[in-house]
Amino acid sequence: MTYHFDFAPIWAHRDLLIAGLARTVAVSAVLVIALLLGIVVGTLAAARRRLWRFAATGAVEMTRNVPLLIHMYLWYVGLAFLRLPPFLCAVLGLAIYSAAYVAEIVRAGIAAVPHGQSESALALGLTRFRTLRFIVYPQALRIVAPSLASLFSQLIKDSSLASVITVSELSFAASAIESDTFRSFEIYITVALIYLMLVMAASRLVLLLPGAHRPLLRVRFADA
Amino acid sequence: MPEVILRNLPFLLQGLALTLSLATLAAAGGTALGVVVAAVRYGGVKLAAPLLAAYVEFMRGTPLLIVLFICYFALPALLGYKASAFGAATLGFILFTGAYIAEDIRAGLAAVPKGQIEAGLASGLRPREVLRLIVLPQALRAAIPMLFNQYVRLVKFTSVASVIGVHELTGDAMLVNARDFAPITILATIAATYLVCCSLISLAGRLLYRRLGAPA
Numbered sequence: 185m186t187y188h189f190d191f192a193p194i195w196a197h198r199d200l201l202i203a204g205l206a207r208t209v210a211v212s213a214v215l216v217i218a219l220l221l222g223i224v225v226g227t228l229a230a231a232r233r234r235l236w237r238f239a240a241t242g243a244v245e246m247t248r249n250v251p252l253l254i255h256m257y258l259w260y261v262g263l264a265f266l267r268l269p270p271f272l273c274a275v276l277g278l279a280i281y282s283a284a285y286v287a288e289i290v291r292a293g294i295a296a297v298p299h300g301q302s303e304s305a306l307a308l309g310l311t312r313f314r315t316l317r318f319i320v321y322p323q324a325l326r327i328v329a330p331s332l333a334s335l336f337s338q339l340i341k342d343s344s345l346a347s348v349i350t351v352s353e354l355s356f357a358a359s360a361i362e363s364d365t366f367r368s369f370e371i372y373i374t375v376a377l378i379y380l381m382l383v384m385a386a387s388r389l390v391l392l393l394p395g396a397h398r399p400l401l402r403v404r405f406a407d408a
Numbered sequence: 409m410p411e412v413i414l415r416n417l418p419f420l421l422q423g424l425a426l427t428l429s430l431a432t433l434a435a436a437g438g439t440a441l442g443v444v445v446a447a448v449r450y451g452g453v454k455l456a457a458p459l460l461a462a463y464v465e466f467m468r469g470t471p472l473l474i475v476l477f478i479c480y481f482a483l484p485a486l487l488g489y490k491a492s493a494f495g496a497a498t499l500g501f502i503l504f505t506g507a508y509i510a511e512d513i514r515a516g517l518a519a520v521p522k523g524q525i526e527a528g529l530a531s532g533l534r535p536r537e538v539l540r541l542i543v544l545p546q547a548l549r550a551a552i553p554m555l556f557n558q559y560v561r562l563v564k565f566t567s568v569a570s571v572i573g574v575h576e577l578t579g580d581a582m583l584v585n586a587r588d589f590a591p592i593t594i595l596a597t598i599a600a601t602y603l604v605c606c607s608l609i610s611l612a613g614r615l616l617y618r619r620l621g622a623p624a
Contacts (some may be wrong), residue, residue: 186488187485187486187487188486228575233600249560249564249602249606249607250564250599251564251565251566251567251568251602252564252567253567253568253570253578254567254595254598254599254602256600257578257595258595259615261582261591261595262591262592262595263592264591280528337469341469341472342471343471344471344472344473344474345471345568346472347473348473355471355473355474355477358474358477359477362477362481366484366485367596368477368481368485369478369482369483369485369486371472372477372478372481373478375474375569376469376470376474376478379471379474380465380466380469380470380472383469384469389438
């Protein structure tokens with residue numbers, strides 16, 4: 185091996201890395217949109233009305249089985265006449281793609297709450313919405329918290345694809361630094377480790393959601 | 409079928425063939441790697457087990473795009489060889505998927521009751537034989553649904569290989585779009601193609617699981 189390690193050029197470009205990291209965190213905040221959208225669709229997928237169920241499950245399957253890169257290209261290239269900024273295209277693609285996974289987790293979580301729970305709530309006179317809000321969701325959240333944690337780490341890793349549609353996040357910064365310094369090994373290992381730390385932090389963060397503590401299942405970090 | 413797709417059909421089919429061969433190679437290599445890694449960690453081999461644990465954690469915390477960059481740019485620079493885009497992508501996908509599959513198989517291994525191992529050892533089998541003849545077959549069967557999930561993910565992930573210049577389906581589609589500019593038609597067509605491929609793999613997984621199932 186004749187390779188000489190030299191991390192100095194990486195350190196010299198630390199401002200690019202920090203800006204990229206900030207952009208990656210910003211893109212990853214689409215978790216909030218994905219959660220909101222996914223909860224609605226997932227609840228519909230667990231509904232009693234067959235029409236809702238079919239529509240929601242169909243939408244989820246169609247979204248999930250198409251690569252994320254295609255989702256991003258769809259907004260960036262397919263709907264180019266809208267002239268959306270690349271950042272928004274990445275956010276839309278990632279939010280919709282991840283929402284499908286959230287929906288599947290939510291559906292499974294609702295199904296795991298025993299039927300008797302919502303039946304007794306309805307019998308006690310709670311409205312449909314209140315039954316969901318106070319009886320079903322809190323129990324489902326505790327069951328699916330570990331899956332949500334791994335989904336969030338998945339989402340952070342997926343956000344790297346935003347670099348392909350020219351969003352200057354962490355991977356984009358890595359490529360820029362690589363072509364500037366040619367220290368390819370040093371820069372990609374550094375960025376990989378930054379992602380690793382980000383993912384570990386994120387999966388712990390999700391478990392801080394109110395009501396998600398003390399999950400019923402064992403937690404596995406950096407999963408999915 | 410729209411005219412732009414018909415005209416470029418041979419080219420797109422070539423891309424599809426490359427996508428499928430990349431996915432097949434990576435699925436085979438990744439499964440083999442995953443089984444070995446899981447078995448070594450299960451056996452608690454000194455030195456190797458903690459090293460492989462670190463490998464699994466590293467791969468699962470790193471985006472695929474970065475893994476591909478490492479295989480295409482960093483490793484060749486480090487070790488002084490010239491990588492082809494397809495070779496680098498294959499290596500990257502095997503290393504990436506192998507780590508996830510290793511975890512799936514580890515879960516399957518953990519589900520095999522201890523009594524089975526003790527019974528195997530008591531009936532005179534060597535530890536290696538117990539693993540190969542008793543524990544692994546059950547673990548693999550239990551892991552079928554998770555394995556096929558990984559294969560579906562793999563097919564979708566092959567689209568990322570276009571970023572390092574592999575002319576698979578997505579890369580070809582973007583080339584066709586650059587020439588003939590019909591983005592919505594082209595993207596919808598390849599999206600539908602991925603959808604069909606992924607659904608077929610899921611279906612195959614369900615059928616196989618129903619057939620072999622997990623008796624334990």
